[in-house]
Amino acid sequence: MTTSTQVPSERISLLRVLGPGHVWGLGVGIVLVGEYMGWNFSVGKGGMMAALIACWVAGLLYTCVAMIDSEVTSTVAAAGGQYAQAKHIVGPLMAFNVGLFLVFAYTMLEAANAWTLGYLVQTVSGMMGVTGPDGAALTVWDKPFVVLTIMFLAWLNYRGVHTSLTFNMVIAAIAFVAVIVLFLAVQPWSNDVLKHSEMMASKDGLLPYGWLGVVASLHFGLWYYLGIEGTTQAAEEVRSPARSLPLGTMTGMITLLLAATMTWFICAGLMPWEYLGTAATPMFDAARLTGSTPLMVLLFIGTVFATLASANGCINDASRAWFSMGRDRYLPEWFGAVHPVYRTPYRSIVFLVPLAVIFACFVPLDQIITFSILSGLLGYTFMAINVMMFRSKWPLGSINRGYVHPMHPLPAIVLLLLCAVTYFAVFLGYGSQLLAMMLFYIVASLWFHFHRYKYVRRGNQFTMQWPRPHGH
Amino acid sequence: MSTFEMMEYGAWGLSAVLGLWMLFDMIRTDRSYSEDVLTSSREGEIEDKLDGAH
Numbered sequence: 001m002t003t004s005t006q007v008p009s010e011r012i013s014l015l016r017v018l019g020p021g022h023v024w025g026l027g028v029g030i031v032l033v034g035e036y037m038g039w040n041f042s043v044g045k046g047g048m049m050a051a052l053i054a055c056w057v058a059g060l061l062y063t064c065v066a067m068i069d070s071e072v073t074s075t076v077a078a079a080g081g082q083y084a085q086a087k088h089i090v091g092p093l094m095a096f097n098v099g100l101f102l103v104f105a106y107t108m109l110e111a112a113n114a115w116t117l118g119y120l121v122q123t124v125s126g127m128m129g130v131t132g133p134d135g136a137a138l139t140v141w142d143k144p145f146v147v148l149t150i151m152f153l154a155w156l157n158y159r160g161v162h163t164s165l166t167f168n169m170v171i172a173a174i175a176f177v178a179v180i181v182l183f184l185a186v187q188p189w190s191n192d193v194l195k196h197s198e199m200m201a202s203k204d205g206l207l208p209y210g211w212l213g214v215v216a217s218l219h220f221g222l223w224y225y226l227g228i229e230g231t232t233q234a235a236e237e238v239r240s241p242a243r244s245l246p247l248g249t250m251t252g253m254i255t256l257l258l259a260a261t262m263t264w265f266i267c268a269g270l271m272p273w274e275y276l277g278t279a280a281t282p283m284f285d286a287a288r289l290t291g292s293t294p295l296m297v298l299l300f301i302g303t304v305f306a307t308l309a310s311a312n313g314c315i316n317d318a319s320r321a322w323f324s325m326g327r328d329r330y331l332p333e334w335f336g337a338v339h340p341v342y343r344t345p346y347r348s349i350v351f352l353v354p355l356a357v358i359f360a361c362f363v364p365l366d367q368i369i370t371f372s373i374l375s376g377l378l379g380y381t382f383m384a385i386n387v388m389m390f391r392s393k394w395p396l397g398s399i400n401r402g403y404v405h406p407m408h409p410l411p412a413i414v415l416l417l418l419c420a421v422t423y424f425a426v427f428l429g430y431g432s433q434l435l436a437m438m439l440f441y442i443v444a445s446l447w448f449h450f451h452r453y454k455y456v457r458r459g460n461q462f463t464m465q466w467p468r469p470h471g472h
Numbered sequence: 473m474s475t476f477e478m479m480e481y482g483a484w485g486l487s488a489v490l491g492l493w494m495l496f497d498m499i500r501t502d503r504s505y506s507e508d509v510l511t512s513s514r515e516g517e518i519e520d521k522l523d524g525a526h
Binding site for chain 2: 010011012013014078079080084121125130140141144145147148151152154155158236324327328333334336337338339340341346347349350353460463
């Protein structure tokens with residue numbers, strides 16, 4: 001196969017139709033489900049106070065991620081996000097791995113969200129007391145709703161990015177407002193509803209496993225913010241990448257820091273740590289504990305919307321990463337096609353549907369979540385190294401940057417240290433999965449190096465109008 | 473048949489319709505345009521037109 005490029009007379013590209021609000025909706029939409037469920041397993045790992053420490057330490061980690069990402073992606077404005085960054089700054093093998101991290105992190109997260117929606121339908125049917133003809137209680141089958149969630153959102157993404165991300169922005173905003181309404185409804189200024197002093201009366205409730213519990217809780221502490229870096233995948237579809245991406249990402253991060261702290265405060269004042277650490281839907285449970293039916297309905301809608309927004313954003317991001325790799329022939333070029341009417345990477349969207357369905361229907365939820373977290377964590381490790389190389393090869397002033405993150409290299413060093421601690425935390429609970437996943441990426445790297453790289457469009461890889469790197 | 477059972481069948485049916493719609497449209501698109509045109513997108517290109525469905 002030749003690596004030369006034929007230029008057709010007619011070009012089809014992705015449409016630049018998005019604004020900062022869509023970027024906010026993409027980032028917050030992917031993540032906010034983590035406030036509704038998942039974060040509370042950090043309480044089970046280390047207690048109430050460990051979960052709060054994890055919330056803020058992970059918040060620091062992701063603030064570093066958002067700042068670093070905003071600077072690099074405001075310069076490398078291309079679909080594929082961190083994959084395109086790696087291609088320009090580090091090299092092809094790193095780019096291939098980063099592309100896989102992205103696709104697996106988002107596809108697994110999509111599968112987890114679809115599973116959750118199926119579970120919510122089952123919960124509602126249980127609350128309504130669904131019975132069969134003989135009067136016996138029936139359990140509604142969740143799989144049809146899991147598959148429908150994936151199919152509907154894939155169809156929405158297939159039909160166009162503007163519609164799908166406007167949908168995301170609206171439902172993510174409603175889910176965020178629901179958190180604020182619950183926070184105000186429990187009167188955080190008084191002790192009438194929230195009973196923090198009772199819930200944390202014993203030392204066991206605060207740090208039952210000591211400081212090792214704090215480290216272990218970091219694993220699920222990531223859940224508060226996991227996916228905010230997905231905003232970069234919209235780089236080729238926003239009207240003004242240098243302005244919209246940093247603005248959307250940083251406001252998204254501020255939104256999540258507020259939502260995470262409010263979430264912990266509400267739940268820690270209503271539920272004992274033994275229950276909270278294992279609850280499937282802690283925010284919905286918190287609304288139920290207030291005894292208010294309107295709040296229950298609002299938080300149920302918020303939970304459904306947050307889950308839908310997350311799955312929708314994940315389809316958007318995974319398909320852009322897969323598409324970008326196909327376009328550069330890191331994968332078969334067939335995946336690099338754009339729909340001539342809807343202007344979306346339609347083949348990549350369709351190809352990833354069965355993968356998400358298989359994982360959502362046949363793989364245990366904790367395995368899916370762990371695979372997603374680990375892939376994300378590998379991506380964050382790359383980002384810290386990437387930004388150091390970026391500043392070294394193209395120092396400030398050598399190229400135009402839409403945003404310059406402060407105190408370099410401190411955020412990168414902090415990010416690396418926090419990643420190391422989190423790897424240890426994951427190893428404590430899921431050591432075999434961590435090793436199995438490392439083995440998978442090593443095998444994939446060998447395949448790329450010895451087989452796939454000869455098909456890559458090497459001459460077309462570097463698309464940014466930058467000067468030669470410093471020292472070359 | 474309970475409401476939830478009907479919803480289960482409805483979910484399967486709607487999933488099949490959406491999946492088949494995407495497959496049908498993908499095949500029709502692939503047949504209507506050349507592969508060179510469909511894969512002609514290049515990284516970093518800017519197009520500000522708002523025409524086409526979105």
